[in-house]
Amino acid sequence: MKIEIVGGILMTSMTITHKGTTKTLDNMIIDTGSAHTWINLDAVEDDVDVAPEDGDQIVTAFGIGGRDIAIRKRIDRVDFGTFRASDFQVDFGRLDYGISGLIGLDLLMAGNFVLDLARLTLYQTEATTE
Template identity: 60%
Template sequence: MHLTIINGILVSPFWISHRGKSITLESMIIDTGSAHTWVNLDVVEDVLDVSPEEGDHIITAFGIGGRDIANRKKVEQIQFENFTAVEFQVDFGRMDADIDGLIGLDLLITGSFVINLARMEVYQER
C-alpha cells in the first residue's frame, strides 16, 4: 500500500468492524512509537458502539501530548493493508489532533509489516 504524508506525518487507511457495523478511517497515523493502536472516539462513536462494558479495560496512555484515558476493547475485525485480524484489541479515546487515530506497534508487529520509506510503501513480510 502506498503511504501518504500529510503535514509531515505518515498516514494510511484502516478499516474496523464491530457488532455488524463498520467504518473506514482514512487518516490513521502509522506510529511506531505507539505501543497500541488507538482510534479517535470522536470519529467513530456515531457509527460503532464502543462504550465501556464488562471485559474491557480502562487504560492510561502516556505520550508526548501528556496522559490520556482510553477504553481498550476487543473488536470483531480490523483490516490494514491486506492484513485482517479478528478479535483485535483497540484503544478508543479522545484525541486533540484532527486525525482518526494511530496504527501502533501491536498491529504492525502482529501483521509482520515492513515500512519502506524509500518507496513510501507499507507491506507484509512474506
C-alpha cells in the same frame, strides 16, 4: 499499501468492524512509537458501538501530548491493507489534531509489516527467526 506524508507525518487508512458495523478510518497515523493502536472516539462514536462493556479495560497512555485515558476493547475485526485480524484489542479515547487515530506497534507487528520509506509503502513479509 500506499502511505502518504501529511504535514511530516505518515498517514494511511484502516477499516474496523464491530457488532455488524464497518467503518473505514482515514487519517490514521502510522506510529511506531505507540505500543497500542488507538482510535479517536470522535471518528467512530456516531457509527460504531464502542460503549464500555464488561471485560473492557481502562488504560492510561503517556505521550507527547501528556497523559490520556482510553478504553481497551476487543473488536470483531481490523482490516489493514491485506492484513485481517479478528478479535483484536484497540484503545478508544479522545485525540485532538483532527486525526482518526494511531496505528501502533501491536498491529504493525501482528501483520509483520515492513515500512519502506523510499517508496512510501507498507507491506507484509514472512516472519523470520534467527
